[in-house]
Amino acid sequence: MKSAWVERDARAAVDRYGRDGITDELALRVYTTQLLGRDPKLVLHGGGNTSVKLRMTDLVGDEVDVLCVKGSGWDMGTIEPAGLPAVRLEALLKLRARTAMPDDEMVRVQRANLIDPMAPNPSVETLLHAFMPHKFVDHTHASAVLALIDQPDGEQRSRDVYGARMGYVPYVLPGFGLAKLAAGVFDADPTVEGLILAKHGIFTFGADAREAYERMIEMVTRAETRLQKNRTSVFVSGPIPQQSLALTEIAPILRGACAIKDASNEGAFTRFILAPRVSEAILNFVNGRDVADYARRGVITPDHTIRTKNWPVVLPAADARDPTWRAKARAAVATFMDDYKAYFARQNARVGGTRTMLDPAPRVALVPGIGLIGLGRTPKDAKIAADLAETAVDTITAADATGRFTPIGEDDMFDCEYWPLEQAKLGAAKPLPLAGQIAVVTGGGGAIGAATAKLFAAQGAAVAMLDIDGAAAAAKARDIPGALALTCDVTDAGAVTQAYAQVVAAFGGVDILVSNAGAAWQGRIGEVDDLALRKSFELNFFAHQTMARAAVRIMLAQGTGGCLLFNVSKQAVNPGPNFGPYGLPKAATLFLVRQYALDYGADGIRANAVNADRIRSGLLTEDFIAERAKARGLTEKDYMSGNLLGREVTADDVAQAFLAQALALKTTADVTTVDGGNIAAALR
Numbered sequence: 001m002k003s004a005w006v007e008r009d010a011r012a013a014v015d016r017y018g019r020d021g022i023t024d025e026l027a028l029r030v031y032t033t034q035l036l037g038r039d040p041k042l043v044l045h046g047g048g049n050t051s052v053k054l055r056m057t058d059l060v061g062d063e064v065d066v067l068c069v070k071g072s073g074w075d076m077g078t079i080e081p082a083g084l085p086a087v088r089l090e091a092l093l094k095l096r097a098r099t100a101m102p103d104d105e106m107v108r109v110q111r112a113n114l115i116d117p118m119a120p121n122p123s124v125e126t127l128l129h130a131f132m133p134h135k136f137v138d139h140t141h142a143s144a145v146l147a148l149i150d151q152p153d154g155e156q157r158s159r160d161v162y163g164a165r166m167g168y169v170p171y172v173l174p175g176f177g178l179a180k181l182a183a184g185v186f187d188a189d190p191t192v193e194g195l196i197l198a199k200h201g202i203f204t205f206g207a208d209a210r211e212a213y214e215r216m217i218e219m220v221t222r223a224e225t226r227l228q229k230n231r232t233s234v235f236v237s238g239p240i241p242q243q244s245l246a247l248t249e250i251a252p253i254l255r256g257a258c259a260i261k262d263a264s265n266e267g268a269f270t271r272f273i274l275a276p277r278v279s280e281a282i283l284n285f286v287n288g289r290d291v292a293d294y295a296r297r298g299v300i301t302p303d304h305t306i307r308t309k310n311w312p313v314v315l316p317a318a319d320a321r322d323p324t325w326r327a328k329a330r331a332a333v334a335t336f337m338d339d340y341k342a343y344f345a346r347q348n349a350r351v352g353g354t355r356t357m358l359d360p361a362p363r364v365a366l367v368p369g370i371g372l373i374g375l376g377r378t379p380k381d382a383k384i385a386a387d388l389a390e391t392a393v394d395t396i397t398a399a400d401a402t403g404r405f406t407p408i409g410e411d412d413m414f415d416c417e418y419w420p421l422e423q424a425k426l427g428a429a430k431p432l433p434l435a436g437q438i439a440v441v442t443g444g445g446g447a448i449g450a451a452t453a454k455l456f457a458a459q460g461a462a463v464a465m466l467d468i469d470g471a472a473a474a475a476k477a478r479d480i481p482g483a484l485a486l487t488c489d490v491t492d493a494g495a496v497t498q499a500y501a502q503v504v505a506a507f508g509g510v511d512i513l514v515s516n517a518g519a520a521w522q523g524r525i526g527e528v529d530d531l532a533l534r535k536s537f538e539l540n541f542f543a544h545q546t547m548a549r550a551a552v553r554i555m556l557a558q559g560t561g562g563c564l565l566f567n568v569s570k571q572a573v574n575p576g577p578n579f580g581p582y583g584l585p586k587a588a589t590l591f592l593v594r595q596y597a598l599d600y601g602a603d604g605i606r607a608n609a610v611n612a613d614r615i616r617s618g619l620l621t622e623d624f625i626a627e628r629a630k631a632r633g634l635t636e637k638d639y640m641s642g643n644l645l646g647r648e649v650t651a652d653d654v655a656q657a658f659l660a661q662a663l664a665l666k667t668t669a670d671v672t673t674v675d676g677g678n679i680a681a682a683l684r
């Protein structure tokens, strides 16, 4: 590992922040924090923190000593000065005299001594930073250090590599107790350049930003060098099927197996998004004969437990010739959940029954022959779980190649997983109505498709936007965080299969289809060109069927129901003159909705339609509106509001109707009219 310090960049940071009145030391603190945070071998998703001790003017103008320490909610790789809230140092140092301190009180004292009352909560490791006398303190969970010390003889290995240059702190849960213990180790030998925290990570100290940072790089490099010595080859491969199921077949089965039925709302599930990963190192790990042993020993550093749980679920090798794989995979997940509930019951009894169980679903799945899969309630959470799992693979592989990976025990893992301060990192926000669901929207580049995708994403869904004009879908997707834009001609069955494969590879499955793509062909029905009529049927009927059939196949593999939503238009019930080529296939699609509702109701798959009219879109362009209004002697406004309510109907109104149908778990074969009122188009 090499130092990434670049003198010119450091000076640029000093100049840039200096213009906002930030001191050189704080600017360099930000600079090296970013350097640490950008290297996944050092820091991943909140696993680390840094600090600097400064003098600062408080809000009433007094000069005080402060500790600027990483605030929660900030990512080290992208941190800014506001991400290092200043806390009065004197108040923090006073706490050293105490013998014990509950976590909530520690948090209150830290908050009460912030210079800026609006600043984020200081890190849970604030007191450890405060108790070290050095100006700069850096902390990471570097994977090489973890591979070195997550061993039965971790202390001896630390001494072998670092001698007396690094202090060694036995494992305790982060917080007041760890800060006191670390301060004691430091006081016993104040010449140390840093501390190794057993089963947890590493601290380095410095008089300036560069010294603390480069000590971190040096100490991690020493661990890396040691890990290259006397390596044995590990992980004897287990039997891997000659022909594996594809990831696109496995993922929906895993999603379904992990979904948890909501006991209070029939038809509702707690669902997960999937983030698959594969690499040579991951395959070497998951294909090992003894994967169920080494993968399930525990977490490489305690704070991973809130993202990955303490163990992954290990699925059976996905043999394409084994018709019982789905049942075996579901059984493996069910066993995982039973084990988790038993673990919780056992541990909660130990701590006096004071904790509330989190959901028992796994956050990491290992599939021999395929790779690893992260799970989360959002695409971001799934990615974080996969990132941490990938780092765990590297760390455990290195640990077992040089010894035996030995993490903290179950009691310590539980104390960390159910530590209120760790739970706070996840946020207590109520999940959004569509959290964990995956929605595929066709015609995603158009007005109604884009409005629907945006609304569904805002309600928590992972959204894929398909459009024959991929650039249009991509342009609309730019406004929607995490949305996947795909080019897809929905009248091409092969393209549809491929689009679903991409959605499943990105998110793991599909729960909601919004089959919206359409186009209006016109012509007097007795004179219309046969080819035009057939083309209209391809897009306005058969494409809906192709999309729905492929969605249903995935939904059945998941076994958690699903929702098919169709845009059928007013033409399906109330034909307009010369709109036969458009209305006829739409009428067939209205019947298609009913057929799906009938045939798949028992599987929990609902089918509903929105019957919209006169929406500004690709079908009803501004030019077309102007022409129509003029032909009828109306203003554009009067033309667009020509309905019973006298209100123009928008793409957002249609999106709201689709959302209502997606959420109405007891409603199927419904047609919702969104047209401002048109009695001739009212459904019987």
Ligand SMILES: [Zn+2]
Binding pocket: 047, 048, 125, 139, 140, 141, 174, 200, 201
């Ligand atoms: Zn830590």
